[in-house]
Structures are given as structure tokens and as C-alpha cells.
């Protein structure tokens with residue numbers, strides 16, 4: 001891409017040369033001011049970052065090492081850092097919801113995406129997950145991404161080329177429905193991992209079972225419990241996969257200031273659920289998971305189940321009558 005910076009050392013894995021060294025023209029830089037406010041700029045010859053409190057010439061940053069602190073024309077300081085993958089994904093142009101970095105990390109590890117792996121993925125959306133998958137498979141791997149909408153594929157391509165500084169040698173993208181296109185493109189049993197982030201993964205079941213190698217991993221990212229349940233039941237009923245496992249992850253940041261060390265008040269409460277199953281060898285019957293008998297409770301156990309034993313505070317009848325009276329009279333607690 002024309003706006004990409006010139007690499008200093010062209011050797012090494014694709015994109016690595018754009019992640020290190022002094023700042024160069026064409027690179028994105030994250031500025032943090034003295035109040036912690038962040039802005040991302042793209043360095044240009046003769047460029048400037050204007051605020052109502054002076055401006056910062058890009059020439060103050062170009063050639064400096066990553067992590068420098070620079071000063072604008074009004075004496076205000078900025079910390080400069082090259083954005084990390086997580087920063088890039090959350091600020092890059094997007095047409096569809098992206099897979100958040102916390103989930104991308106889980107997908108890479110729990111689906112065992114390894115260097116050199118043959119992976120197929122759909123849909124591509126804005127390409128956030130494609131970037132993580134490409135990093136994990138590396139230049140010697142193979143990622144074939146399927147997207148039904150050309151506009152999304154274009155956005156994803158732009159984002160992938162921005163972060164890698166050009167096309168990635170392991171990446172192939174095809175337009176169309178995954179369940180149709182993957183069967184034309186991939187040999188049966190030739191794919192190590194399938195990663196789906198789409199509305200209806202259950203529609204792809206047959207295609208996934210066809211292209212996935214024995215023992216291969218199929219991971220799904222879905223936004224709702226109803227999609228999760230439908231996909232899990234379809235996998236279970238199909239018989240060519242292991243019993244599916246599902247989970248979600250929640251990440252809660254912490255506020256760290258002197259003695260005020262506590263969880264942040266706000267967090268990303270929900271992104272999506274992950275559901276994983278593995279392809280069984282051709283022709284084998286899946287193990288039917290034996291269910292343990294439901295726990296039975298004796299009369300003695302049931303009698304032991306009192307508010308006190310489970311730590312509930314008991315409230316006297318007298319107090320309850322008073323609270324009810326107050327409630328009827330509209331009197332709140334003092």
C-alpha cells in the first residue's frame with residue numbers, strides 16, 4: 001500500500017519489520033497526553049497534530065525511538081507509542097462487529113492454531129480475526145478466508161495490508177458462502193482448523209465435516225445463547241464430531257492508584273461465546289457421554305437447608321411488619 005512505511009530490515013516474518021525500529025513516515029503512532037487522552041495519527045512528511053493548545057509537528061516524532069516523549073509548540077508533552085495489535089483492531093475501519101482481542105487470544109490458543117497450520121475461516125467481516133490467525137499460522141502457513149460480501153472483503157484486505165505493510169503470503173480470500181466455496185477450494189480431509197464467526201454456523205456443518213482432517217478442530221464464535229445452542233445440538237446430532245465444549249470469557253480491568261486498588265467500574269460485559277468440537281476419524285461412532293445420576297438429597301439434607309445455614313440474615317416478623325407499613329406509607333429507609 002502506498003501509505004505503508006518503508007521497512008528498515010526487509011528480512012524476517014511478514015510485517016515484523018514494521019513493528020520495531022525508529023518511527024517512520026507512513027506509520028501510525030498512538031499519542032497520549034498529560035491527562036491520559038489518546039489519539040492515533042499517521043506520520044507524514046510536513047504533517048502536524050493540531051489541538052486547541054498548540055500543535056505537534058510530525059518531524060518531532062519521525063526518527064525517534066518507539067516510546068519517546070515529545071513536546072508540542074505550547075509546551076505540552078505526549079507519550080508516543082506504536083499501536084499494538086489490540087489497539088489497531090479496536091481503532092481500524094470496520095463494517096461489521098470485530099472479534100475482540102480477548103476472544104481472538106482464546107481462539108488462537110484453544111483451537112490450537114499453530115505455525116504452518118492449514119486454516120479456513122468465515123466470515124471475514126473487517127478482518128480482525130484474520131490478522132490474529134495470520135500471525136499464528138505465519139508465513140509458512142495457510143489461511144483461506146471466505147466472505148459472502150465483497151465490501152467486507154475489501155475492508156478486511158485494507159486492514160490486513162495496513163498492519164502487515166502489504167499482502168500476507170499465507171492469505172487467500174474468496175467471495176461467496178463458506179459452505180459452497182470451501183468445498184470447491186479445499187480437498188476433503190485437508191484442513192487442520194476451521195474458524196467460523198457468522199450468524200448460522202450450523203448451515204456449514206457438512207462442509208466443515210468434509211474438509212476437516214481427522215482430529216481437526218472446529219471453533220465457532222457466536223453472539224447469542226440461541227445460536228450457541230443450535231450449533232451445539234447440530235454438531236451433537238451429526239455424529240462426526242466429539243462432544244462440543246462451550247464457554248465465554250470476561251475480562252475485568254483493575255484501577256491501580258495508591259491504596260485505591262479495585263476492579264474498574266466499567267467492563268465489556270458480553271462479546272460472544274466460543275464453541276469447540278473436533279472431527280472424529282471417518283466411520284467411527286461418537287462416544288455417548290454417560291450422564292451421572294442427578295444428585296438425590298435425603299430428608300435430613302433437606303431439613304438442614306435453612307436460611308441460617310446458607311448465610312442468609314433472618315428478619316423478624318416485627319421488622320417485616322414495620323417495613324411493610326413504611327412501604328405502604330411511602331417512607332424510605334433513613
Ligand SMILES: C[S@@+](CC[C@H](N)C(=O)[O-])C[C@H]1O[C@@H](n2cnc3c(N)ncnc32)[C@H](O)[C@@H]1O
Nearest residue numbers: 099123124125126127128129147148177178198
Ligand atoms: C461478525 S462478521 C465477522 C467479523 C470478523 N471475524 C472480524 O473479526 O472482523 C460476520 C461476517 O460473516 C459473513 N457471513 C455470514 N454468513 C456467511 C457465510 N455463510 N459465508 C461467508 N460469510 C458469511 C457476513 O457477511 C459478515 O461479514
